[in-house]
Amino acid sequence: MSTSSETTTAWTGRVVRGDRGSVRVVDGDGGVTTARVAVAVSDPLDAPCVGDWVSVVQTGDDVAVVAVLPRRTLLERAEPGGSSRHQPLAANVDVVAVVVGLDQMPSLEKVERLLVVAWSSGAAVHVVLTKADLASDAADVADDITGQLGAAVIVCSATTGEGIPEVAALAADGATLALVGSSGAGKSSLMNAIVGDEVVATSAIRSDGRGRHTTVRRELVALPGGGWIIDTPGLRGVGVTASDGLASAxxxxxxxxxxxxxxxxxxxxxxxxxxxxxxxxxxxxxxxxxxxxxxxxxxxxxxxxxxxxxxxxxxxxxxxxxxxxxxxxxxxxx
Ligand SMILES: Nc1nc2c(ncn2[C@@H]2O[C@H](COP(=O)(O)OP(=O)(O)OP(=O)(O)O)[C@@H](O)[C@H]2O)c(=O)[nH]1
Ligand SMILES: [Mg+2]
Ligand SMILES: [Zn+2]
The missing domain is CATH 1.10.40.50 (Probable gtpase engc; domain 3)
Structure with missing residues (x-):
């Protein structure tokens, strides 16, 4: 690739956070830079999103994403509230963990809906039952989910550390793990437990038992072992996007x-x-x-x-x- 000026460099990075018109991109050395999006897209699904590998051109202070590399998988959902537009959630995800908190009796129907979204992405899928420290029937719930929904289940607790290595193993060998689920399910706590540090904020659920949407944006974190993990805001009103997801579920x-x-x-x-x-x-x-x-x-x-x-x-x-x-x-x- 030729450069027209000594101050212009081109590199490939990965989007760790998306904002309107700009993205945060991590480079091969772990440095994170804000870049403007200079990709013409007609479909919002083609805009760079968390997890995308992108070509970046840097000229002096100007940093621009000039291309989105082809995606292996795309986690997306229909926008809630009536439109038929699809919203990209995360790109190049290898494993989706549908996170379900055992602090309440999980609704199989809700889990099923999340599974449809997860299966539609093309990634492998696991149900992660967390907050096992608060439930005595974790094994029964796991059996129900495996038996009735046909999904692989991991039981864990961010508080006691039980099952955390098994969840972390989903992001082994450079794989990208995305955590999805309702608000308050325990996704961010799980991410912190896997990383071993408070990298994202968590918060107590409200007294009425409903989450308060602590996480407001999708965020990708590079793990020391080479894997990647994406935290997402709680999904509400999950729409079904693809009939092949329905067929798998x-x-x-x-x-x-x-x-x-x-x-x-x-x-x-x-x-x-x-x-x-x-x-x-x-x-x-x-x-x-x-x-x-x-x-x-x-x-x-x-x-x-x-x-x-x-x-x-x-x-x-x-x-x-x-x-x-x-x-x-x-x-x-x-
Ligand atoms: N006892 C117990 N509490 C947990 C566990 N994991 C999370 N919690 C609590 O559950 C609440 C919600 O956890 P978060 O990690 O913020 O949930 P979230 O899924 O990220 O929620 P949103 O960001 O709103 O989507 C917090 O009060 C956590 O401390 C666990 O394994 N055991
Ligand atoms: Mg969160
Ligand atoms: Zn029939």
Missing amino acids: FADVESLARSCRFADCTHEVEPGCAVRAALDSGSLTLRRYESWRTLQREALWLERRTDSRLAAEQNRQVRRTTREQRRFRRARGH
Whole structure:
């Protein structure tokens, strides 16, 4: 690469923090520099985000990100509150840890939603049950999550240090680990426990049990061993972004659905429905079936917003599904 002036240097770095119009980039020596974003992007998904490897050109005091290198994976979510736009959360993540605090009884449905987002990224996924020091049933919850959602589980506590080496191992060999979960779940505490230092702020949850969103921005930290770890703000109103994520989270139900007699089976009233047969035999639980339908409806809803041609058809389908679901529930005595 040629340089037109002695004071111009070009280097590759990694985005550790993103702000509007500028990013913080770490170089190979661990130095962190603020750089303006000089990349023309038409899609917000293409803008540099935490975890991106970027080309930086530095001329005197001016530091600019001129290119985003191709991403291996992208953790993204649909923006909550109605738009169908996707928001990048973190790039080049190897492992996503869905962090769940054992201080409250975890909702399998919420965990499932986070798993869909995590699986859609293309990264490997683990559920990390933290605050084990506050629960006596950690092993049962772990069994439920493995058995019902098919996810690998690690039980740990940032307070006692139990399980922390296992979580830290997810970021071994230069891998990038991203922590996602509700506010107050214990993500930042977990990050500090892994790093062995107070690198990010944490805070007590409010008395009503809801998090207060202590972490307000995504932040990537380089670990001494060569790995990377990304802390994220609590996710609220997680949207489903990709139908392949749905397919992984519900691989068993999706595979049943493919063996229904009718290709357009709604799995409500049709004869030869493999999904209903599994429900009747008890091999598929009503709770899992309903979660699948909820997520499916949400995914369809988001798709529909980007494709007005489908709108009329799906309006009809939603009405039909609601009607049929009422009938189905009545028939089952719900
Ligand atoms: N007893 C116990 N408390 C914990 C543990 N981990 C976190 N906490 C507490 O849980 C509260 C929330 O922890 P944070 O790490 O700030 O949670 P967070 O997921 O980063 O929350 P946001 O930044 O709001 O998304 C704090 O009061 C922590 O001290 C743990 O392993 N055991
Ligand atoms: Mg936090
Ligand atoms: Zn069916």
